Amino acid sequence: MTGRTAALRESPAQDAVRRALAGNRMQLGQIWFQALLMAALLVALGVLVSLLIDVFERGGQMLAQRGVDFLTASTSSNPTIAGVGQGIFGSLLIVLFVLLFAFPVGIGAAIYIEEYARDTILTRVLNTAVRNLAGVPAIVYGLLGLAVFVIIAASFTGGRSVIAGGLTMAALVMPIVVITTAESLRAVPRSIREAGFGVGATKWQVIRHHVLPYAAPGIFTGSILTISRAFGETAPLVLAGGVLGGFATRPGLGVVETLQGPYTALPLIVFNWARQPSEEFRQLSAAAIIVLLAIILLLNGAAILLRNRFEKRW
Amino acid sequence: MTGAQLAPRLSLTDLRGSPGRRRRETLIRSLFLAAAAVSLLISALIVLTLVGRALDFVSRVDLADLLSVGWLPRRGYFDIATIVAGTLVITAIGMVIATPLGLGAAIYLSEYASPRRRRALKPIIELLAGIPSVVLGFYAIAVLAPAIVQPLCGSNSIFSMGAAGIGVGILITPLIASVAEDAMHAVPMSLREASYGLGARKRSTSLRVVLPAAVSGVVAALILGVSRGIGETMVVSIAAGAVGGSVFTVNPCLPGQTMTAAMTALATGSDQAQIGAELAVPSLFFVGLLLFLMTLALNLVSERFVRRVRRGY
Amino acid sequence: MTIQAPEIAPSDARPGPDVQREVRIDIRPMMQTKPDVQPTHAAEPAEVVFKLTYFSAWYGTFRAVKEISLDIGARRITSIIGPSGTGKSTLLRAFNRMNDLIEGARVSGTVTYHGVDLYAPEVDPVEVRRRIGMVFQKPNPFPKTIYENVAFGPRVAGVRGKKNLDEIVESSLRRAAIWDEVKDKLDGLGTALSGGQQQRLCIARAIAVSPDVILMDEPCSALDPIATLRIEELMWELKQNYTIIIVTHNMQQAARASDETVFLTMGDDRAGYLVEQGPTAQVFTNPQNRLTEDYVSGRFG
Numbered sequence: 001m002t003g004r005t006a007a008l009r010e011s012p013a014q015d016a017v018r019r020a021l022a023g024n025r026m027q028l029g030q031i032w033f034q035a036l037l038m039a040a041l042l043v044a045l046g047v048l049v050s051l052l053i054d055v056f057e058r059g060g061q062m063l064a065q066r067g068v069d070f071l072t073a074s075t076s077s078n079p080t081i082a083g084v085g086q087g088i089f090g091s092l093l094i095v096l097f098v099l100l101f102a103f104p105v106g107i108g109a110a111i112y113i114e115e116y117a118r119d120t121i122l123t124r125v126l127n128t129a130v131r132n133l134a135g136v137p138a139i140v141y142g143l144l145g146l147a148v149f150v151i152i153a154a155s156f157t158g159g160r161s162v163i164a165g166g167l168t169m170a171a172l173v174m175p176i177v178v179i180t181t182a183e184s185l186r187a188v189p190r191s192i193r194e195a196g197f198g199v200g201a202t203k204w205q206v207i208r209h210h211v212l213p214y215a216a217p218g219i220f221t222g223s224i225l226t227i228s229r230a231f232g233e234t235a236p237l238v239l240a241g242g243v244l245g246g247f248a249t250r251p252g253l254g255v256v257e258t259l260q261g262p263y264t265a266l267p268l269i270v271f272n273w274a275r276q277p278s279e280e281f282r283q284l285s286a287a288a289i290i291v292l293l294a295i296i297l298l299l300n301g302a303a304i305l306l307r308n309r310f311e312k313r314w
Numbered sequence: 315m316t317g318a319q320l321a322p323r324l325s326l327t328d329l330r331g332s333p334g335r336r337r338r339e340t341l342i343r344s345l346f347l348a349a350a351a352v353s354l355l356i357s358a359l360i361v362l363t364l365v366g367r368a369l370d371f372v373s374r375v376d377l378a379d380l381l382s383v384g385w386l387p388r389r390g391y392f393d394i395a396t397i398v399a400g401t402l403v404i405t406a407i408g409m410v411i412a413t414p415l416g417l418g419a420a421i422y423l424s425e426y427a428s429p430r431r432r433r434a435l436k437p438i439i440e441l442l443a444g445i446p447s448v449v450l451g452f453y454a455i456a457v458l459a460p461a462i463v464q465p466l467c468g469s470n471s472i473f474s475m476g477a478a479g480i481g482v483g484i485l486i487t488p489l490i491a492s493v494a495e496d497a498m499h500a501v502p503m504s505l506r507e508a509s510y511g512l513g514a515r516k517r518s519t520s521l522r523v524v525l526p527a528a529v530s531g532v533v534a535a536l537i538l539g540v541s542r543g544i545g546e547t548m549v550v551s552i553a554a555g556a557v558g559g560s561v562f563t564v565n566p567c568l569p570g571q572t573m574t575a576a577m578t579a580l581a582t583g584s585d586q587a588q589i590g591a592e593l594a595v596p597s598l599f600f601v602g603l604l605l606f607l608m609t610l611a612l613n614l615v616s617e618r619f620v621r622r623v624r625r626g627y
Numbered sequence: 628m629t630i631q632a633p634e635i636a637p638s639d640a641r642p643g644p645d646v647q648r649e650v651r652i653d654i655r656p657m658m659q660t661k662p663d664v665q666p667t668h669a670a671e672p673a674e675v676v677f678k679l680t681y682f683s684a685w686y687g688t689f690r691a692v693k694e695i696s697l698d699i700g701a702r703r704i705t706s707i708i709g710p711s712g713t714g715k716s717t718l719l720r721a722f723n724r725m726n727d728l729i730e731g732a733r734v735s736g737t738v739t740y741h742g743v744d745l746y747a748p749e750v751d752p753v754e755v756r757r758r759i760g761m762v763f764q765k766p767n768p769f770p771k772t773i774y775e776n777v778a779f780g781p782r783v784a785g786v787r788g789k790k791n792l793d794e795i796v797e798s799s800l801r802r803a804a805i806w807d808e809v810k811d812k813l814d815g816l817g818t819a820l821s822g823g824q825q826q827r828l829c830i831a832r833a834i835a836v837s838p839d840v841i842l843m844d845e846p847c848s849a850l851d852p853i854a855t856l857r858i859e860e861l862m863w864e865l866k867q868n869y870t871i872i873i874v875t876h877n878m879q880q881a882a883r884a885s886d887e888t889v890f891l892t893m894g895d896d897r898a899g900y901l902v903e904q905g906p907t908a909q910v911f912t913n914p915q916n917r918l919t920e921d922y923v924s925g926r927f928g
Contacts, residue, residue: 033517034426040418045438047484051445051453058456108349116343117350119730126350129357135538135613136606137545139574140360143602146581147363171356178353191767195829197728199780199836200757202335204342209779210769225444232446235547235574239581239598267448267548274452274552282456289449300444304437324741329758331751 055293059286070287075269079280082273084288087266090162091231093258094265097166098173098230103223105170106177113178114185115207133175138235141172145240158260160241165263168240169233173226180226184218185211217310221303228299232292234267266292364606367599375593384561385571387580387594396562397601400475400570404550405543407479407566408486412539415483416490417532423491424498425520443488451552454481459553467567473555476566481549486539493538497531498524534619541612545605547574573605673700676840676870677722682736683898684717684726691717693898694736697889704862704871706885706907708878710922713891714899715874716764719842722872723759724752757784759840760833765849766825768817768832773800773809776817776828780836795835803831804861823854830861834869841865843873847880859884878923882911890919 063070066083073083109130117123145168149157157163188211196206212219241262270292273285375392385396419439423432459477463469467476501524509519525532555569557579563570571579577598677699684692692714699705699722707715717726724745726732738745745755757780768776777796786792796813800806805827809820817828826846833841843862847855862871862884875881881888888910891899903910903919914920921927 027515030515030517034422037418037422037426040415041422041435041438043415044419044442044484044487047453048438048441048445050457051449054453054457105349105352108346109353112343112346112350116346126354130353131617132610132613133353133357133360135541135609136360137542137547137574137609139545139547139577140364140602140606142581143577143599144356144360144363147367147599148359174356175353189767191763191765192769194725194728194761194763195767195769195832196779197725197753197756198723198761198763199783199832200753201779201783202339202753204339205783209783214770228444232444232448234446234448235551235578238547238551238578267446270448270452271548271552274448274455275557285452286456289452292446293449296444296446297441300441304440324743326743326747326749329740329743329745329747329750329754331754335753336751 052293055286055289057286058283059288059290062283063287063290071291075264075272079278079284082284084266084269084291087264087269087288088291090165090263090265091267093162093263094166094169094237095227095230097163097170098227101167101170102174102177102226106174107181107219109174110178110181110185111207114182115203115211130175130178134179138172138233139239141168142236142239144168144171145236150241160262162259162261162263164241165237165265166259168236169230172233172236173230176226176229177222180222181215181219184215184222187218188214217306221307221310224299224303224306228296228303231295231299232267234265234271237265237268238271266295360606364599364603367596368603371593371596371600374596384559385576386559386561387576387597388559390593391559392593392597392600393562394601394604396560397571397573397576398604399562399564400554400560401544401572401574403564403566403570404475404479404482404554404572405540407476408482408543408546409536409539411480411483412487412490412543413536415487416535416539417494419487419491420494420498420532420535421520421525424495425516425524439488439491442484443492447485447546447548448552450481450485451478451549453484454478454549454553463567469567471555471569473553473569474567475554475570478550478552478554478570478572479566481553482543482546485546485549486542489542490535490539493535494528494532497528497535500531501527530619530622534616537612537616537619541609541616544612545574545609547578550575551578573601577601673703675699676701676741677872678737678739678742679721680737680739682718682721682734682738684714684721684732684734686717686729687731690896690898692721692891693894693896693900695891695899695901696736697901697904699870699872700887701870702866702868703886704866704873704884705887705889706881707872707874707889707891708876708881708922709891709899709902710893710927711876712897712899713893715891716844718891718899719844719872719874720761722840722842723756723761724750725756725761727752757836758838759842760836760838762826762829762833762841762843762846764845766822766829768820768825768828770816770818772814773817773820773828774813777831777835780832784836799831799835800828802834802865803827804857804864805831821854823850823857826850826854826858827861830858830865834865838869840870840872843871845874845876848876855880878911878925882907890914890916890922892918892922 066073070083071088072085073081074086075084076082109126113123113126113130117126145164149164149167150160153164157167192210192214193206196210201209266288270285270288273281273288276282276285376390379390379392380394382391382393384391384393386393423436423439427435454477455472458480459472459474462480463474463476464472467474505523505527506519509523514523550572551574554572554575557575559576559579560569560571580594580598675698679698680696682692682695683690695718707718709715720726721734721738722740722745726734734746740755740759744750769779771779774796777799778792781792781795786795797806797810800809805824808824809815809828817825820828826849830841830846847858850858859880862873865871866886873881873885885907887904888907889904890902890910892902894900903914903916905915909915910919911923914923
């Protein structure tokens with residue numbers, strides 16, 4: 001109120017001060033700088049868009065024409081009948097191994113590190129091991145798989161087999177599971193643990209009834225992202241037994257034969273077709289990429305939605 | 315019902331707790347410890363496998379073949395310099411692309427974007443991070459090579475270290491962006507306020523106050539980027555060409571061989587049974603050990619920088 | 628406190644001879660003033676629940692409290708007061724071994740609970756905490772239903788059967804004076820209650836395992852004055868059946884709501900030590916030590 005009346009009777013001095021304070025906010029350099037920063041994000045967006053446009057241009061029509069047939073057909077050297085059925089099946093089997101091995105072991109390890117471990121040398125070695133494992137290039141896990149699961153344990157795994165590939169992938173994602181789980185556990189307020197101990201609960205009771213339920217959304221979100229990673233990871237499978245050409249994960253085989261048999265995976269098929277010189281195979285590769293990206297974006301989208309939903313809850 | 319009744323007379327045995335319960339707690343604890351020990355086991359297996367088989371290779375190979383005209387394993391030439399040079403060229407191109415993109419995105423998201431815009435734009439980076447590298451390899455030969463590299467180099471082949479390098483750059487951009495953004499986010503608001511208090515503008519505040527304060531984290535992000543670039547496999551295997559091997563070259567317009575692509579090439583070669591003969595598979599482990607040591611060293615250095623950030627504030 | 632008066636309390640109809648009837652020596656080394664005019668508890672002698680002798684607690688190499696010796700009587704409210712950082716919470720957490728949960732925490736000296744050494748190697752802290760409950764500074768209900776908040780303690784203590792649990796939940800909520808407010812929404816989230824209600828829910832949760840002692844760590848510091856008053860009234864009712872030890876920053880609260888007051892302050896080595904212990908009225912109106920006098924009159928702290 002008083003401000004308005006003052007403004008009416010503005011002296012020249014006040015006017016000068018006001019103009020000085022207004023400054024040259026629209027300075028050119030400032031705008032350029034911000035535009036440059038924005039450009040970085042725009043390039044990233046441009047990559048995503050041009051990638052999608054390219055794969056749909058190349059593979060969209062073929063995918064639409066063949067539809068389910070492409071999703072179920074086997075790989076073949078004849079591009080008109082080749083499909084990704086075996087790849088989807090193989091990828092699902094690999095994810096199954098991740099679910100059965102990497103998740104229980106990784107979550108258990110994270111619980112030990114966050115809830116049980118005291119600050120000892122063993123704990124420090126453990127932490128260092130996990131952090132460094134997460135930084136080991138994927139292809140090195142492939143070498144591990146090749147040496148240990150394909151060659152040394154051949155009598156159990158069947159050599160270049162689903163078991164070898166699955167265990168390799170499980171070893172690869174386990175440190176990621178440990179790190180994301182440990183992060184979720186760390187986000188559980190100490191007061192909740194104290195409340196549990198305060199009424200005479202044991203450590204395991206506190207973990208089971210309070211810490212894990214509280215951390216569950218975070219662990220779950222991390223798990224979905226991990227599965228998505230396992231779907232897309234290719235390099236270790238190239239070394240640890242994934243087969244690139246035609247082969248057999250035929251339905252109708254017994255469980256043991258299937259698991260000990262050769263396999264392929266969706267990203268391996270993409271890799272193999274992308275390297276072929278002919279344009280037909282490049283189109284097939286684009287179509288396979290559409291399928292792969294659909295699975296991965298679905299999983300990642302679900303994870304982001306879950307995260308946003310649970311963020312609000314507490 | 316009330317505690318008053320148990321108050322008088324208490325002995326040590328009352329506070330001992332049930333032995334069954336304690337046994338169960340110990341058992342559960344041991345199970346979790348065993349799970350944690352698996353990561354130690356995996357670490358040990360990786361080191362033992364790589365070292366053991368790499369030594370096996372070194373003991374069998376003619377050492378002169380480790381320094382020769384090129385990496386041509388099928389002919390028995392294992393020139394390490396060729397694949398290390400290829401790796402470095404591609405990683406360098408990747409960093410040239412990823413450093414401005416990643417840091418630009420990080421500064422924008424951390425310093426300029428309103429919370430709402432940040433929520434809208436961050437998924438771009440997250441989506442890019444979710445794209446499998448095999449898909450980016452396809453992108454490199456299908457889009458990057460014809461649109462950028464071939465016109466610049468005037469070459470006919472879609473395979474080149476240049477296209478692979480740009481692909482690797484796109485791949486590590488989200489990594490650099492997210493690690494650097496975390497570091498800048500950790501810079502206390504009070505530091506920015508002090509800068510604004512002195513009349514600084516946003517650009518000077520971002521570049522002269524926030525970035526230097528977050529420098530450890532930014533350096534860590536860049537080192538991680540290099541490490542990731544060196545270890546990246548699929549983009550290079552698809553886009554760099556030179557599947558059968560390569561002579562020494564650092565020309566980004568030409569196909570080249572990296573350590574990682576050399577490994578996939580050996581593993582996928584249909585004739586691997588008779589290659590350079592039985593030395594091919596052991597050479598995988600030798601290259602693998604080299605790669606492992608390089609990335610491990612980089613990761614350890616970057617971790618040291620990250621820890622410095624944490625100690626700072 | 629030097630010499631315990633013989634048991635004459637007719638209100639305490641406890642059977643058997645009192646094991647705690649013994650001569651105790653004052654070992655408060657920091658007490659300089661009037662060491663011989665110690666408050667005796669002749670007016671209302673109580674059974675000793677806790678007895679600390681030269682108790683010290685460390686976090687790593689830092690000693691948080693130093694050589695504290697004191698007794699805590701049964702079925703009364705003892706408040707622990709003192710400036711910030713004098714180890715009041717550390718001392719409180721020593722009574723139910725909550726400090727065990729903190730990395731690098733250790734103790735020396737002895738703490739006995741009804742004559743049993745609480746820190747004896749055979750003692751299971753879980754068992755201790757079932758007898759010695761705790762209410763925390765910030766209300767910390769589990770992010771679960773009101774019913775589950777109260778039922779969790781009895782359940783892990785082995786109480787089975789919906790009927791039994793229902794009974795315990797209701798009686799605990801009644802004793803914590805919150806039953807009428809929540810009886811229609813037992814399935815609602817405990818975290819949805821108001822701050823004062825949450826804290827009474829936490830008291831109900833502590834009562835539900837039938838403890839003998841309730842430790843309260845600044846239970847009202849996050850509450851408004853009206854909620855604070857309700858908690859204080861509740862404490863007066865609870866002391867009929869429970870021994871209550873409360874850490875408080877608020878001197879008025881200690882003066883209003885406790886029978887006995889323990890005053891800690893910080894030494895030059897930053898470790899908290901005991902300056903004075905006595906009946907609340909005496910500590911506040913006729914303190915025996917200059918430091919206490921300065922503190923309760925607001926001259927420092």
